[in-house]
Amino acid sequence: MAELMVDARSVRxxxxxxxxxKGISLTVTQGEVLCIIGPSGSGKSTFxxxxxxLESINGGRIYVNSELMGYREVGSVLHEMKPSExxxxxxxIGMVFQRFNLFPxxxxxxxxxxxPIGVAGMNQDDARxxxxxxxxxxxxxxKADLYPFMLxxxxxxxxxxxxxxxxxxxLMLFDEPTSALDPELVGDVLDVMKSLAKAGMxxxxxxxxxxxxxxxxxxxxxxxxxxxxxMGTPKQVLDxxxxxxxxxxxxxxx
Amino acid sequence: MAVAPQPQTDxxxxxxxxxxxxxxxxxxxxxxxxxxxxxxxALVSADSIQHDIVFRFLFDSRILxxxxxxxxxxxxxxxxxxxxxxxxxxxxxSPNPLLRWISTGFIEFFRGTPLLLQxxxxxxxxxxxxxxxxxxxxxxxxxxxxxTSQVIPALLAGVIAxxxxxAAYSAEIVRAGILAVDSGQVEAAKSLGMSGGxxxxxxxxxxxxxxxxxxxxxxxxxxxxxxxxxxxxxxTELYTVASKISSANLAQIELLVVSGFWYLVMxxxxxxxxxxxxxxxxxxxxxxxxGKLLKVSRL
Numbered sequence: 001m002a003e004l005m006v007d008a009r010s011v012r013x014x015x016x017x018x019x020x021x022k023g024i025s026l027t028v029t030q031g032e033v034l035c036i037i038g039p040s041g042s043g044k045s046t047f048x049x050x051x052x053x054l055e056s057i058n059g060g061r062i063y064v065n066s067e068l069m070g071y072r073e074v075g076s077v078l079h080e081m082k083p084s085e086x087x088x089x090x091x092x093i094g095m096v097f098q099r100f101n102l103f104p105x106x107x108x109x110x111x112x113x114x115x116p117i118g119v120a121g122m123n124q125d126d127a128r129x130x131x132x133x134x135x136x137x138x139x140x141x142x143k144a145d146l147y148p149f150m151l152x153x154x155x156x157x158x159x160x161x162x163x164x165x166x167x168x169x170x171l172m173l174f175d176e177p178t179s180a181l182d183p184e185l186v187g188d189v190l191d192v193m194k195s196l197a198k199a200g201m202x203x204x205x206x207x208x209x210x211x212x213x214x215x216x217x218x219x220x221x222x223x224x225x226x227x228x229x230x231m232g233t234p235k236q237v238l239d240x241x242x243x244x245x246x247x248x249x250x251x252x253x254x
Numbered sequence: 255m256a257v258a259p260q261p262q263t264d265x266x267x268x269x270x271x272x273x274x275x276x277x278x279x280x281x282x283x284x285x286x287x288x289x290x291x292x293x294x295x296a297l298v299s300a301d302s303i304q305h306d307i308v309f310r311f312l313f314d315s316r317i318l319x320x321x322x323x324x325x326x327x328x329x330x331x332x333x334x335x336x337x338x339x340x341x342x343x344x345x346x347x348s349p350n351p352l353l354r355w356i357s358t359g360f361i362e363f364f365r366g367t368p369l370l371l372q373x374x375x376x377x378x379x380x381x382x383x384x385x386x387x388x389x390x391x392x393x394x395x396x397x398x399x400x401x402t403s404q405v406i407p408a409l410l411a412g413v414i415a416x417x418x419x420x421a422a423y424s425a426e427i428v429r430a431g432i433l434a435v436d437s438g439q440v441e442a443a444k445s446l447g448m449s450g451g452x453x454x455x456x457x458x459x460x461x462x463x464x465x466x467x468x469x470x471x472x473x474x475x476x477x478x479x480x481x482x483x484x485x486x487x488x489x490t491e492l493y494t495v496a497s498k499i500s501s502a503n504l505a506q507i508e509l510l511v512v513s514g515f516w517y518l519v520m521x522x523x524x525x526x527x528x529x530x531x532x533x534x535x536x537x538x539x540x541x542x543x544x545g546k547l548l549k550v551s552r553l
Contacts, residue, residue: 054441083450091447101442105460105538115446118456147538160442167446 002029005065005171005202006051012059013046013226020046022226023060028171028219033203035213035234038223039249044206045098047223048173051204052093053086064093065170091119094164098176100156102148108135108159109144112166120167127166134162138192154185158192165196172196174205210254214238222246307508311499312515320495321516327413327491328478334417335477336470339424344454346429357425364422370483372419376411377487412484420477427469431462463535471528475521482513492516 006028013021020043028034036044049055051062053070062069070086071078081089102111112134113127122130135141138158148156157177164172174193178186190212197203197216207213213220213234220237222230222245230237230246241247297303311317345357364372375382380403389396406414435458443453482493492513500509 052445054444087444087447087449090445093445095442095445097438097442099438101436101438103439103442103457103461105464105535107538114456115448118452119447119449149538163442163446173445 002031004028004063005030005032006034006204007063007066008047008051008060009062010060011047011050011057011062013043013050013055014058020226021050021057024223024226024228025060026219026221026228026231028202028204030170030202031200032218033197033205033216034219034221035217036204036206036221036223037208037210037213037237037249037253038229042223043226044223045175048095048175048204048206051171051173052090052095054095064089087119091167092170094167094169094172096157096160096164096172096174096177098179100148100153100160100180102156102160102163104148107145107147108140108151111148111159112163115163116166130166131162134165135159137165137195138162139188152185153181154188157181157189161189161192161196170202172201172203174203174207176206176208178207178209208253210238210250222249224249303507303511304505307503307505308511311496311505311509311512314499314512316495316499317492317512317516320490320492321520323489324478324481324491324493325520327409327416327481327484327489328474331413331416331420331481332474332477334413335420335424335473336428338417338421339428340459342421342425343428343432346425347432361422361425364419369415369419369480370486373412373415373483374486376406376415377408379406379411408484408487408489411487412481412489416477416480416484420473424470424473427466427473428462430469431464431466432458434465435461460535464532464539467528467531467535471525474524474528478520478524479517482517 004027006026008024008026010023010025011021012019012023024043024047026034036047038044046055050057051064051069053062056070067089069089070081072081072085073079102108103114106114109128109131112131113122116122116127116130117124132141132144135144138161140155140158140162143151143155143159148159151159161177177193178189181189186209190209193203193205193212194216205212205217215234217234219231220234221228222237222241222243224245230241230243236242237246238250241250298305342357342360345353346361348354348357380401383402385399386402386405387396388398439457439461440453443457448457481489481491484491485494485497488494496509496513500506
């Protein structure tokens with residue numbers, strides 16, 4: 001059996017007295033694609049951000065690649081990790097954001113090679129070659145020296161994917177990667193994600209693209225109100241939902 | 255960017271209209287011109303200003319050296335102040351309450367007391383603390399002791415006073431610049447495994463610079479003029495030199511004109527490096543890269 005990449009055990013997250021994650025448990029094995037769907041405010045993005053410890057959790061455990069995220073467990077006592085240790089953990093988890101979050105003062109290529117050079121210690125030439133390869137992979141070879149504002153939303157998002165891939169992550173997190181895009185630009189980004197999935201990348205994708213989920217996902221999770229309502233293959237969850245809430249949601253979006 | 259060849263545009267049905275006229279702009283323009291001309295004429299024709307004295311001292315070597323001292327102090331103080339201000343701004347945004355408290359206290363103190371008072375304080379430090387002592391506090395153990403007035407001569411006292419005061423003001427400018435950077439930038443940096451310090455250096459500050467430079471340019475000009483306050487502790491900068499000369503030859507107005515002229519020249523010239531910096535850090539931002547986005551309407 002394939003190795004566990006993500007093991008989330010009853011993850012809870014509160015903002016003040018507002019509990020946004022009420023015990024989420026799921027596992028993702030290596031090479032698997034998990035799509036998380038659900039209404040806005042359901043906690044799906046928050047859960048994704050907990051996975052690389054952009055948000056700390058209030059309860060439960062998250063293991064990525066068999067490592068407990070954000071804490072060291074000594075006996076039964078949890079110790080907060082130092083920022084440098086958390087940074088090291090994040091190096092193997094790529095993340096793509098809804099609003100791209102490219103660095104506006106750097107060109108497309110510079111965006112991609114900043115972390116490999118500055119964080120992973122790669123030399124300039126290797127990083128440059130890697131960056132150009134990745135740009136080719138996302139179909140933007142001719143945009144290397146353009147600044148983000150000169151690119152369309154779809155192009156920016158593909159650069160952002162290349163930037164995350166440059167750190168050679170074992171896991172990729174996508175937080176509604178096509179929600180901020182014009183409809184005709186969505187396809188290019190989804191194509192890049194599909195080819196990534198085919199190449200065997202482990203991916204967790206928060207998305208409203210049901211077509212993508214149906215085609216690419218190994219597992220689909222429907223989250224509502226901070227809880228997993230239904231989980232299974234795309235066929236089970238999207239085509240034959242058992243829960244009323246899932247049915248109601250799918251009726252609205254499909 | 256690859257641009258597809260455009261077909262020839264057909265202008266034949268363009269709107270043809272008489273441009274809107276702005277008669278009041280002409281009226282105000284004439285009024286302002288007349289007033290300005292009258293003022294300049296008053297200056298030129300005033301009997302109390304001896305123009306030959308102005309021209310004689312305009313290029314006097316003492317004045318020119320004083321100007322260089324002023325420029326040197328300004329550049330040095332702004333450099334120290336900017337470095338210190340960046341540290342203070344980062345401290346004030348730090349999750350560490352002690353650092354926050356120190357930074358806030360520093361800023362409040364140096365903004366809250368008059369600059370002139372601070373200059374006099376540093377200048378007269380030798381009277382308050384005659385000796386600078388290296389030893390163990392609250393005991394009689396002394397390793398080494400130096401007379402303060404030798405360690406901190408007037409020039410150094412002036413540089414310290416101006417730098418610390420300016421750091422307090424600039425810290426808020428730098429902090430505003432840091433806060434202006436989108437929080438998504440920090441998240442993206444974190445997700446790539448960048449440390450806090452690395453993110454600040456390579457991602458946040460370069461973007462903050464775009465917001466910081468215009469007001470910092472203002473501070474630079476303010477600093478250039480504030481160096482004249484160092485006259486009270488007898489630092490030989492431009493204004494001190496000019497007032498020394500005028501107290502000997504009693505041509506006060508003429509030497510004010512001379513020093514005023516050079517201050518104006520320096521502040522004008524300093525605008526050029528500022529614009530160069532704005533272009534450098536504006537790369538990647540639409541407004542700065544495009545340059546002339548504002549349409550200039552005619553008179």
